[in-house]
Amino acid sequence: xxxxxxxxxxxxxxxxxxxxxxxxxxxxxxxxxxxxxxxxxxxxxxxxxxxxxxxxxxxxxxxxxxxxxxxxxxxxxxxxxxxxxxxxxxxxxxxxxxxxxxxxxxxxxxxxxxxxxxxxxxxxxxxxxxxxxxxxxxxxxxxxxxxxxxxxxxxxxx
Numbered sequence: 001x002x003x004x005x006x007x008x009x010x011x012x013x014x015x016x017x018x019x020x021x022x023x024x025x026x027x028x029x030x031x032x033x034x035x036x037x038x039x040x041x042x043x044x045x046x047x048x049x050x051x052x053x054x055x056x057x058x059x060x061x062x063x064x065x066x067x068x069x070x071x072x073x074x075x076x077x078x079x080x081x082x083x084x085x086x087x088x089x090x091x092x093x094x095x096x097x098x099x100x101x102x103x104x105x106x107x108x109x110x111x112x113x114x115x116x117x118x119x120x121x122x123x124x125x126x127x128x129x130x131x132x133x134x135x136x137x138x139x140x141x142x143x144x145x146x147x148x149x150x151x152x153x154x155x156x157x158x
Contacts, residue, residue, distance in 0.1 A: 021142075028126050035118045039111060040085065044078045046115050049087060052104055053112050060093065061100045087111060 029043050036046050051067050052059060059067070065075040079102065082088045087108035093099035104112070127135065 021145075028122075031126065032119065032122050035122050036115065039114060039118075041111075041115070045082055045085075045087075046119075048075070048078050048082065049104070049108060049112055050115065050119075052088070052102060053109075057104050059102055061090070061102055064102055082108070 032046075033043050036042075039046075041049075048064070048068065052064065055064070055067060061075060061079065062072060065072045068075065079088065079090065083090060085107075086105055089103045089105055090100045091103070093101050130138075
């Protein structure tokens with residue numbers, strides 16, 4: 001008995017908008033992971049390096065976790081891996097000995113140049129066939145959904 005191939009487009013069209021967004025995110029991440037695998041970087045590692053660069057380096061572990069929207073314990077394993085790879089250093093904060101500061105090493109700064117090239121190429125591939133006007137509308141819609149979700153979460157925390 002043969003297996004019937006699943007028509008991905010038919011399955012995708014039956015998904016809710018939230019499921020479609022989730023699937024698109026997972027697929028984009030899978031493509032990026034495949035492109036960055038030769039650098040020895042997983043999604044959690046390269047996004048942490050990217051965020052650290054965006055925060056202008058020398059960031060506390062606590063603030064880095066907040067910026068990545070993850071819990072501090074989840075961050076610790078990835079930091080250890082990046083430290084083992086020689087891409088970051090961690091040291092005590094001068095003003096608060098309890099806080100640990102994360103800093104990019106020269107190797108970390110160097111690999112970010114490679115990451116940037118691969119990520120920009122991946123972005124171009126993922127956005128192929130989408131014109132600038134469509135992309136602006138999509139970005140506005142995603143921003144609105146994010147804003148609404150954050151407002152909803154804030155409402156429940158009050």
